[in-house]
Amino acid sequence: MQIALEARNLVKRYPGVDAVNDVSFAVNEGSCFGLLGPNGAGKTTTVEIIEGVTPATSGEIYYFGEPAGRRFREEAGIQFQNTALQDYLTVRETLEMFQKLYDRHADLDRIIEDCSLGELVDRDNRKLSGGQRQRLFLAVALVNEPRLVFLDEPTTGLDPQARRNFWTLVQRIQANGTTIILTTHYMDEAHVLCDEIAIMDAGRIITSGPPDELLRNRYDGLLIELPLEDLTGGLEGIEHVVYENQGIVEIPSTDVTRSLELLAPCVDSLNRIKIRQPNLEDLFLDLTGHSLRS
């Protein structure tokens, strides 16, 4: 499989802050690559360096083996986290305006249909809801039939239903062979959409790989959760590490039955116990010691 994009040793320094600190990764063509991390981790700065809208202090970017340049701008589609469109233009006029900036053209009617903008094409940009605007931003990113699409926190501020609809849309784009680079702080979103992820914290990549593989390598079993206040005594006999996070005790277990037997004498009641699969948020917590949403 060909590498669509490669970032080598990206660094971005602001006075007193290393926003991006020696970040390197490669994205295979046709895959969905996720940059994960809490707000302020350096995800957006990293992708904006790659997109060419923020100059790097140092580092190199390669697009299909060549230094990213004019061809990259022509073939990349970008959905920014925060942006604005021209006032007083309709949805269709906006798409047509952006399409004219590129040599490559996608079929606008297909994009409008794919992004569920059919009923909104004649509506003024200013009169769109949050979800509708996000769909329009995505449509703008697709007007040039891009080979590579950047989605920067695309579902922030959307309701759960709108988020799931957006995921379906992204999966449809990827099914057409388009490479996707997604930044998000929603772990479920990354798990559903991404073939590979890199978790960032304080400007650095702290781990990377396919999500399931990262979890398998770190966890061997399930997680038992119970409220700290339900504990009546010490957790004697339980060998695994116990984490305390926001009043919750987490106990990794490879034998849930045995763990529950050991736990029963130490708690008031087992009614509030939860048993679940470890997720990317647990992984982040393990690796950094702080929560993704903090």
Place this chain on the structure above:
Amino acid sequence: MFKRIYAVFAARNREFMRDRGSLAWNLVMPVILVFGLAFVFGGEGRSQYVVGVLQASSEIDTAEHPFLESRFIDFVPVAEQADGFRKIERHRLDLLVHFGGEHRYWVNPESPSGYFAERLLLQSDAAAGGEMQKAEISGDPIRYVDWVLPGILGMNMMFSCLFGVGYVVVRYRKNGFLKRLRATPLRPQEFIVAQVASRLMLVLTVTAFVYVATHLILDTRMDGSYLTLLLVTVVGCISMVSLGLLIAARVTSEELAGGLLNMISWPMMILSGVWFSLEGAGPAVQGLAKVFPLTHILDSARAVMLDGATLLDIAPSMIMLTLLSLAFLALGAYYFRWGPD
């Protein structure tokens, strides 16, 4: 309700105080205006009328007539009678007087300022014995509306170009629209040219509409070629848009941009001869006015419309406007930034 109002009030105050560019501007602007106005209309205050005194000497001898001692009137020596007549016709002088030998005066019957200056002269002359004789000026006197029309059209063009481009580009930069454009194959030069072309088309359309309407209703004077006037408008508009783009090249605050645009447009409006001629102003002020594109636009437009000037006649102003445009565009493109970084 008041709690919410106060919260917004306090937040806005903080925003303003922390925007150092705007804050500095708001402090500096009034000072500049005060000093500027003092410079332009210094001495004994702003003169109300400009009166030409037909005489060979460059010094005005106030002993010749009590009218010459009047306050708030600028008395300008005029050596050639023909030159004085031309200035009267073109509203650059409100009155032309001659006290050597026969006391005579000339006034443009279409000039409102001329009418009042004449009343003052006659009142003053009556007290001195009443020797003044009114003389007709030869040629076709120009109405004030003919003289002021190019000024109003030019001023409208100036505000439309400066604010319509400069302010909007800053807003685009601030709300991230320029950043969005930067991520496309669009080049800065292409963006700048698109802005110039768009504003040029709008301004030409609006100016043509206003001109035609005024011409049809008031039968305004047009002694020159419409093609030459169109060329003056196009070159003038490009120079104004270029200036707007230069100001907006990297400013990120709309308030600062508004202040800078006002700083440019107000002196131009005052010193370029939109409403009144600067005939009585000092050489420093007149020299300063020559730096402004609006001065060259108005001088050229008036020359074409009122004197039937050809392209060759207005070539110096056209060359100056072209050079200014090129300089503004080159600097604007050099300093242009898509984003705040």
